Amino acid sequence: xxxxxxxxxxxxxDLLESSGPDAPTLCEGWTTRDLTAHLVVRERRSDxxxxxxxxxxxxxxxxxxxxxxxxxYEELVQLFRSGPPRMSPFTLKQIDxxxxxxxxxxxxxxxxxxxxxxxxxxxxxxxxxxxxxxTERMARxxxxxSPVGLVLRRxxxxxxxxxxxxxxxxxxxxxxELLLFTFGRQSAADVELDGDKEAVAKLLDAKLGx
Numbered sequence: 001x002x003x004x005x006x007x008x009x010x011x012x013x014d015l016l017e018s019s020g021p022d023a024p025t026l027c028e029g030w031t032t033r034d035l036t037a038h039l040v041v042r043e044r045r046s047d048x049x050x051x052x053x054x055x056x057x058x059x060x061x062x063x064x065x066x067x068x069x070x071x072x073y074e075e076l077v078q079l080f081r082s083g084p085p086r087m088s089p090f091t092l093k094q095i096d097x098x099x100x101x102x103x104x105x106x107x108x109x110x111x112x113x114x115x116x117x118x119x120x121x122x123x124x125x126x127x128x129x130x131x132x133x134x135t136e137r138m139a140r141x142x143x144x145x146s147p148v149g150l151v152l153r154r155x156x157x158x159x160x161x162x163x164x165x166x167x168x169x170x171x172x173x174x175x176x177e178l179l180l181f182t183f184g185r186q187s188a189a190d191v192e193l194d195g196d197k198e199a200v201a202k203l204l205d206a207k208l209g210x
Contacts, residue, residue, distance in 0.1 A: 004130055005096045008104035012039075013081035015111045021073035026110040026185055035107060036076045037069035042103075043084040102134050105176065106183050113188045120190065123176050132175035135182065136160045142182035145207050148199040152178045169195030169203050184209035 021033040030038070045064055068076060084090035090099065112118045123131070132154065135142075143150045143162025150163040151170045162182060171181055173191035181189040186204050193200045 003093060003097055003101075004127055005100040005104060008101060008108060009083065010081065012104045012108040012111070013077055015108055016077050016080070017074075019111055019115075023111065024114040025107075026114050026188055027107075032111060033069050033073055033076070034065075035110065036073070036080055037065045037071075039103075039107065040068050040076060040079045041065050043088055043090045044079065101130065102138075102179065102183075105131065106180060106185070109176075109180055109185070109188070113185075121176075123174070128175045131179050132158070135175060135179045139182065142209055147202045147206050148195070150203065152182065154178070167196045167199040169193055169199050171203075182208050 016032050016036050019032045021031065021036075023032040025032060025035050027035055027038075041061070041064055045068075071079075084096075089095050109121075112121070135152065139152060139160040139162040146163035146165070148163070149165040149168035151159055151161055151168060153159045153170055153172045154175060155172065171178060171191050171193055173181065173189065177189045177191050181191055184207060186206075186208065193203070195203075
């Protein structure tokens with residue numbers, strides 16, 4: 001049975017393949033080759049992936065990621081497309097869904113929205129609700145560095161508080177757009193910002209995300 005994470009993996013793999021190895025992404029300093037290497041190392045090299053969270057391991061992660069980035073690009077994309085190795089915890093459906101649905105959605109948009117001619121993607125309501133559920137759960141963590149009060153609101157009125165404080169800026173948009181905004185892609189997210197002009201400017205410049 002297909003899951004959100006599995007569908008997003010295939011969509012992202014197709015995007016990486018069709019974009020080629022040298023396309024820009026919204027991840028600062030990364031081409032599609034760099035992004036693909038990151039995705040592969042994250043789920044195939046647990047000995048190095050700890051560098052994503054632990055500064056002392058960051059140099060090892062960079063070295064291993066560079067080794068993977070040096071592989072033929074088609075091979076790298078295929079490694080990502082084919083999924084994690086058999087003994088990886090990512091092979092468990094619940095862990096895959098919890099860890100990869102958001103990761104793959106955000107990175108797919110990192111590839112799509114870095115292109116000059118990108119067009120919005122329409123999400124089906126079930127997937128949109130799944131992204132909203134994750135945005136609600138992660139809101140406080142993603143918004144912890146906000147310099148102003150931050151409220152996220154769907155067009156139907158559902159809200160989540162990402163950061164308490166004043167003045168308050170309310171960000172209104174569809175779930176996928178709110179998720180991208182709180183993951184630090186403020187300039188690429190299709191949202192409306194309601195609040196004091198100065199507070200909005202501060203929020204747009206803030207380092208949101210993990």
